[in-house]
Amino acid sequence: MTRTITVPPDAQLAPMLRAYAESVAARRRHFMFGLTILAAAVALSAVGIEIDPGLFWAKLGNFTSYFDRLLHLDTGALVWTDPGEWFWGLRRWLRLLGETLLMAYVGTLTGAVLAFLGCFLCSRNLMRSAVLRMVVRRLLEICRTVPDIVFALIFVIAFGLGALPGVLALAIHTTGALGKLFAEVVENIDMRPVDGIAATGGSWFAQVRFGAVPQVLSNFASYAVLRFEINVRGAAVLGFVGAGGIGEELIVAIRKFFYSDVSAILLMLVVCVMLIDTLSERLRHGLLAMEARR
Template identity: 55%
Template sequence: MATAVSILPAQQLAMLEEAYRRSVSRKRLKAALAAAVFCAALVIAAVGAEVNLRTLFTYFGNFVSYFDRILTLESGARVWTDFPEWFWGWKKWLRMLGETVLISYVGTLTGAVFAFALNFFAAQNTSPAPWLRFTVRRLLEFARTVPGIVFALIFVIAFGLGPMAGVLAIAIHSTGALGKLFAEIVENADMKPVEGIRSTCASWLSCMRFAVLPQVSAGYASYALLRFEINVREASVMGFVGAGGIGQELVVAIRKFYYSDVSAILVTIIITVFIIDISTGPPRRGWRCRP
């Protein structure tokens, strides 16, 4: 079948081509200016932060040699040549690693409960009053802005060494982080069901329960699982200040220069995070795909 192709007059075509070239030139100029501003900001930030490339390359060998030491047994052999010697304390490490996972689980669950209770007040489309939204948002910002290890150090001073400090620190930090994420999910929810339920003179709590919660519950579960994975790493670091878990054993090995023990403990932590990520990945993806 024959098709007709319309050809513009040469003068009109030339005008279109000139307009296209000007448009492309403007875009290229904007991209070049953005790249120049980015590079300038990067240089200024590096100077302000006293980033010295000469120091980096001068002492980079120390970084490499440290990894060489942690991969070497006291006998001089490589760690992978003698696994029983490398993981000599695996029973104790697994017990402490299990404590780290439990700290993360309890802290994440507690933080998710408080985040669930507060996020409706922090969301712009569901908060009953502006002053309440402002107050809850500032509270959540404080909870997630202060580093978890700082909270852990405070609770260690208050309650002593042990898992209690780690659980409280993770719970507070998770409340702030999950509260923000949960509130953003609620703000993206469809408000038409809320209007329908509200037209029946239902209470605010009923609107949240029957109109908003069914839309956002899958996202809540997905982000809570992701936060649990993150908190396992957080709990490992909190052991450095005596908040329980495998971190206490790791910091002891670092301070006493037990190099092969450092690498063995790091491997157990990494494998644990891998297992948690693999096991929670399918549920997270499944919940996100739900309508």
């Protein structure tokens, strides 16, 4: 069966083509106008923060040459030509990397527990007291607004060098970040189970325990796993201020210009984070699939 295509006469086709061309031209003008505004905003921002394009261009070679130095041993040979020399401190670095992972794990677990306890107190659909909601929300905002590295500096002064300041800093920042995410999940639950428990005379804790918690556990676990990924990277940076982990070794290598050591430690961090991202992504997808099947 053949289909025939009806072509309108030129008298009807010409206005249609003209309207289409005008529409395309208008979209192009809007795009160029938006691009011009964006470029002007970027230029004004650069002037406001005193960025010097000439200095950037003049120093660009230092940036690229640094990466070239990272790829050479002290003997001048490329790092992958002598893996034994490149990873001479592998045993020590693995121990410090394990310390970083444990810092991220303990900090994430502690922060997730505190966020779990606080999210129900600041949820509009579960907590009737506006004052308590406001207080808890402000506390969570303080926890996540102050950078974890600032908390780490404070705790290093209080408790000295080591992993404890890093764990405390990660735990506090994780509490604020996960508390907000958990509260948003709670505020989007189906309230019918909660209302049913309340109608039978159940206490507020019973409403939360049997009406809200079963609906949010998988999402909570998914967010906690995602936060663990972030905290692994954060724990490495906290070592720069003496808060334990592989970061201490990395900052020492950077300051002493041990370029091959820097590249070896960075490679270990990248591989570790990639593995964690892959495993946690599969775990998160599995948890979300379980939630979708309910």
